[in-house]
Amino acid sequence: VHWLRRQVGRPRGRLRVGIGDDAAVFEIGRGRQLALTADLSIEGVHFTRALHPARSVGHRALARSLSDIAAMGGIPRFAAVSLGIWRGTSRAWVEAFYAGLIALARRYEVELIGGDTAIVRGNTVVDVSVAGEVRPGRTLLRSGASPGDSLFVSGYLGLSALGLKLLKFRRGRLRESSIRKAIQAHLYPEPRCALGRFLAEKRIASALIDVSDGLSSDLSRICEASGVGARVRAHLLPFPNFSSRAVIRPTGPTRLASARSRANSALEFALHGGEDYELLFAVPARKVSDVPREFRGIGLRNIGEITRTREVLLIMPDGSETPLISAGYDHFRKNRK
Amino acid sequence: VHWLRRQVGRPRGRLRVGIGDDAAVFEIGRGRQLALTADLSIEGVHFTRALHPARSVGHRALARSLSDIAAMGGIPRFAAVSLGIWRGTSRAWVEAFYAGLIALARRYEVELIGGDTAIVRGNTVVDVSVAGEVRPGRTLLRSGASPGDSLFVSGYLGLSALGLKLLKFRRGRLRESSIRKAIQAHLYPEPRCALGRFLAEKRIASALIDVSDGLSSDLSRICEASGVGARVRAHLLPFPNFSSRAVIRPTGPTRLASARSRANSALEFALHGGEDYELLFAVPARKVSDVPREFRGIGLRNIGEITRTREVLLIMPDGSETPLISAGYDHFRKNRK
Numbered sequence: 001v002h003w004l005r006r007q008v009g010r011p012r013g014r015l016r017v018g019i020g021d022d023a024a025v026f027e028i029g030r031g032r033q034l035a036l037t038a039d040l041s042i043e044g045v046h047f048t049r050a051l052h053p054a055r056s057v058g059h060r061a062l063a064r065s066l067s068d069i070a071a072m073g074g075i076p077r078f079a080a081v082s083l084g085i086w087r088g089t090s091r092a093w094v095e096a097f098y099a100g101l102i103a104l105a106r107r108y109e110v111e112l113i114g115g116d117t118a119i120v121r122g123n124t125v126v127d128v129s130v131a132g133e134v135r136p137g138r139t140l141l142r143s144g145a146s147p148g149d150s151l152f153v154s155g156y157l158g159l160s161a162l163g164l165k166l167l168k169f170r171r172g173r174l175r176e177s178s179i180r181k182a183i184q185a186h187l188y189p190e191p192r193c194a195l196g197r198f199l200a201e202k203r204i205a206s207a208l209i210d211v212s213d214g215l216s217s218d219l220s221r222i223c224e225a226s227g228v229g230a231r232v233r234a235h236l237l238p239f240p241n242f243s244s245r246a247v248i249r250p251t252g253p254t255r256l257a258s259a260r261s262r263a264n265s266a267l268e269f270a271l272h273g274g275e276d277y278e279l280l281f282a283v284p285a286r287k288v289s290d291v292p293r294e295f296r297g298i299g300l301r302n303i304g305e306i307t308r309t310r311e312v313l314l315i316m317p318d319g320s321e322t323p324l325i326s327a328g329y330d331h332f333r334k335n336r337k
Numbered sequence: 338v339h340w341l342r343r344q345v346g347r348p349r350g351r352l353r354v355g356i357g358d359d360a361a362v363f364e365i366g367r368g369r370q371l372a373l374t375a376d377l378s379i380e381g382v383h384f385t386r387a388l389h390p391a392r393s394v395g396h397r398a399l400a401r402s403l404s405d406i407a408a409m410g411g412i413p414r415f416a417a418v419s420l421g422i423w424r425g426t427s428r429a430w431v432e433a434f435y436a437g438l439i440a441l442a443r444r445y446e447v448e449l450i451g452g453d454t455a456i457v458r459g460n461t462v463v464d465v466s467v468a469g470e471v472r473p474g475r476t477l478l479r480s481g482a483s484p485g486d487s488l489f490v491s492g493y494l495g496l497s498a499l500g501l502k503l504l505k506f507r508r509g510r511l512r513e514s515s516i517r518k519a520i521q522a523h524l525y526p527e528p529r530c531a532l533g534r535f536l537a538e539k540r541i542a543s544a545l546i547d548v549s550d551g552l553s554s555d556l557s558r559i560c561e562a563s564g565v566g567a568r569v570r571a572h573l574l575p576f577p578n579f580s581s582r583a584v585i586r587p588t589g590p591t592r593l594a595s596a597r598s599r600a601n602s603a604l605e606f607a608l609h610g611g612e613d614y615e616l617l618f619a620v621p622a623r624k625v626s627d628v629p630r631e632f633r634g635i636g637l638r639n640i641g642e643i644t645r646t647r648e649v650l651l652i653m654p655d656g657s658e659t660p661l662i663s664a665g666y667d668h669f670r671k672n673r674k
Binding site for chain 1: 341360361363365369371373374375376377379381382383414415417418419421435448450451452453454455456457458459460462464466468470
């Protein structure tokens with residue numbers, strides 16, 4: 001990303017936000033700004049045929065991009081879907097894929113406007129581009145956080161990663177309803193479009209990102225873009241309301257236990273589990289009282305604060321501090337969690 | 338496409354042109370329209386590592402989408418690039434890929450605004466989305482052709498397919514400069530953005546498409562969308578200025594001679610060769626005199642006319658007529674040419 005940004009140069013002319021935020025923003029006509037994002041969903045990387053029904057693959061592929069627009073404080077309007085389908089794919093799979101995608105698009109009033117299709121020999125690949133509207137002067141970037149700002153996050157962290165683990169091992173020590181909730185969060189995540197728009201319209205947040213790669217990764221992106229650090233308090237993190245120890249004990253064949261499945265505590269899921277598509281945002285001190293405790297049924301939790309020193313620290317319940325190392329999902333790392 | 342169009346429904350609200358044209362068009366703000374297109378470039382389908390340098394892969398991936406915007410009469414503005422890279426790809430390849438893409442973007446004043454990247458186990462996949470501006474009321478669709486309109490095409494047809502064949506077999510019976518020209522047309526096609534805009538601004542064309550899949554395929558799309566037929570005169574087709582018989586004789590191993598390489602005459606290349614990215618357009622009789630013989634060095638040739646009967650016919654020099662069967666590149670056909 002850094003290399004590419006250098007090649008492309010700084011945003012200029014009509015381009016307001018270039019490479020390196022959740023979405024790009026450009027001016028189109030007088031006083032109108034458009035946000036554009038594109039997100040890949042690749043079989044074997046973002047989904048597998050064994051664990052993810054086609055309907056979920058379509059849902060998640062669009063949700064990724066909707067979440068990026070939400071993370072700019074924008075309103076998603078149009079989606080283009082490019083689908084490179086593995087040549088052995090059944091028609092039923094393709095129809096269920098589009099059904100999942102179209103159902104989500106309808107709920108968010110996003111128009112599907114085509115895209116491209118091809119048959120491929122390797123794994124199925126989806127790329128979803130979404131164009132959304134943002135109000136000039138209301139765009140929420142990653143780079144606006146200042147020391148002293150409070151850090152908030154919506155919903156639960158780690159629920160999607162827990163759901164994926166439950167899907168893999170098929171058994172856990174959780175109540176049936178909790179298992180369903182986690183699996184649902186993984187297969188059919190809800191992008192927080194209304195919340196992103198609320199934060200932008202009310203000018204509450206100074207910086208905003210969606211938690212797509214895990215709190216540790218996405219928080220470090222806000223800090224890097226803003227030139228700040230952060231302190232996150234472990235006891236304030238919104239875990240799913242399950243027992244926090246030994247959430248799940250693998251019972252399947254151990255060869256299934258990939259590196260990614262090693263996280264076993266709710267804390268690890270919350271810190272590093274990706275694909276929650278919750279919103280993480282910084283709020284200046286004078287605006288903290290404007291943050292509701294919940295927004296349309298989704299809890300908004302203060303989990304720490306922005307600091308001047310550039311470190312990202314995790315404060316444990318006993319008061320000890322440890323650096324919070326970015327360990328979220330990163331496709332360019334050799335060892336994926 | 339038909340199935341998907343039914344699922345999605347008719348364009349409504351702000352959406353002016355939905356699935357099934359070169360790009361979708363929607364309204365953004367008062368009196369402003371945006372065209373959006375996304376195009377896949379897949380290793381083994383659209384390019385190979387053996388024949389296409391990385392720089393060409395980047396160039397062609399963007400050219401496909403720029404050409405779609407040109408085919409709406411729009412001005413391309415912003416491009417998002419999603420790249421799923423085969424895990425064994427060298428950094429040099431990735432840099433050359435972006436260099437080719439960025440060089441083309443600069444020449445057309447298109448801003449690169451990010452996208453997504455991932456490492457994949459299978460073939461490399463690129464998806465380029467381009468957003469462009471179109472003037473309301475000036476958008477050129479596939480569906481506007483009427484019986485009696487004249488059919489025009491820009492540049493040469495079949496040059497890119499010839500170039501691909503020359504790349505495969507490394508030898509031919511052509512002069513060196515002709516070989517270079519054909520290979521250049523294949524590796525570095527020029528999208529006809531200025532011409533598309535000219536045809537839209539001057540209200541010359543009634544229907545417009547880019548010749549990305551071959552004349553026979555793309556003409557049948559105009560005819561289907563417009564509910565008309567066409568007559569194409571073989572002797573008017575703009576062949577490259579080479580000998581028209583036995584253009585090239587394979588000298589390489591015959592296993593390289595895929596079905597796609599069977600076309601051997603300039604006529605076959607011109608009718609069915611894809612990836613020329615020339616513009617094919619219909620012009621009402623009263624506007625024909627407004628079509629210049631060439632536009633910025635690119636010839637504009639009248640190759641036939643639109644008819645009421647829904648057939649697409651090829652008129653041979655001896656006056657005989659044969660149905661022009663769509664045989665261009667179609668990823669969903671089992672036997673690719």
